[in-house]
Amino acid sequence: MEQPDRLIQGMAGTGDFRIIAAQTTLTVETAREILDLAPVAADALGRALTGSLLLARLLNKDARNQYVTLRFDGDGPLGTMIAEGTVAGGARGYVANPVPPDPSLKVGQAIGRGMLTVVRGMLPAGKPYTSQVTLTGSGVAQELTRYLMRSEQIASAVLLGVMNRRDGVAAAGGIVIQAFPHTEEAAIAAVEKRIREAPPLSTLLEKLPIEDVVAQVLRGMDYKQIDSSFDVPLEYRCSCSRERALAPLVLFSREELQEMIDEGGSEVKCEFCGRRYTFSREDLLTLTATHEA
Ligand SMILES: [Zn+2]
Incomplete structure (x- = not known):
């Protein structure tokens, strides 16, 4: 029986490191199904979704309803990719070209070089905080590590993994290991060594629950998980x-709206979850009325 997706937290190295980890297998598999993602797109978006959930928790400054949106505008074949995660454990995503022509590309190449925009804010309103770093084409975990260092002054290691099998996503998840300002160089070097020597995260995630994956990666580092009552259940969830x-339709001109009315109505499809909203002639007539006002 597959265990539900969840985010767990812990400490390591007698208070030198804060650990946040997530098992996101079902979340990423749901994204793959809804968005019809090719394996490399599922790999890229799966890592981004996991990263957005980890960052929403990492950057949480007592904002219980905080969200983090990661927008990858790279020159790779996937085109624009968006992943959004909330502290509450919901994630949703979008890939402009979910089936790139070359299936053999690595994630870094599929995203390409360009710009990563990170937006964090609070739902439903609240002024969002936006920052950007260049995308180097090195992979989602590396881009997020650089973002955390440059924009948030957080020294961390970000590990992300997705295991694709023929019938879908077999495993997905990630770990953020955050060093504190007081953490000594020797402790950081020891963690870096452990990470280098550990098997690829996707391989571990396919065999073990996330609790055991983290314990294995941080073996010998005095890792302790915080009480599991603080775990956050994770799932693919859209807030549309x-x-x-209906709101974007206001931007259409009167003539365009009239055309939709003549055709008997309009349908808007949510890019994140595929849900379809249909608007009748009457709904659209209300909009043309706002144009006249
Ligand atoms: Zn939606």
């Missing part, structure tokens, strides 16, 4: 609604 789907 009929009202929000």
Whole structure:
């Protein structure tokens, strides 16, 4: 029986490191199904979704409803890729070209070089905080590590993994190991050595639950998981609604709206979850009325 996706937290090295880890297998498999992702797209977006959930928790400054949006605008074949995660454990994503022509590309190449925009804010409103770093084409974990260092001054190691099998996503997850300002160089060097020597994360995730994966990666580092009552259940969840789907239609001109009315209505599809919202002639007529006002 597959265990539900969850985020866990812990400490290592007698208070030198904060650990946040997530098992996201079902979340990423759901994304693959909804968005019809090719393996490399599932790999890239799976890592990004996991990263957004980990960062939402890592950057949480007592904002219980914080979200983190990662927008990858790279020159690779996937095109724009968006992953959004919340502290509450919901994640959703989007890939412009979910089936790139060359299936043999690595994630870093599939995303390419360009710009990573990180937005964090609070739902439903609140002023979002935005920052950008260049994308180097080195892979999602490396890009996020650089973002954390440059924009948040957080020294960390980010490990992400997705294991694709013929019938879908077999395992996905990630770990963030955050060093504190007081953490000594020797302790950081020891963690870096452990990470280098550990098997690839995706391989571990396929065999073991996330609790055991973290314990294995940090073996000998005095790792302790925080009480599991603090675990956060994770799932693919979209926050779209009929009202929000209707909002962009206001931007259409009267003539364009009239055309939709003549055709008997309009349908808007959510890019994140595929849900379809249909708007009748009457709904659209209300919009043209706002144009006249
Ligand atoms: Zn949606």
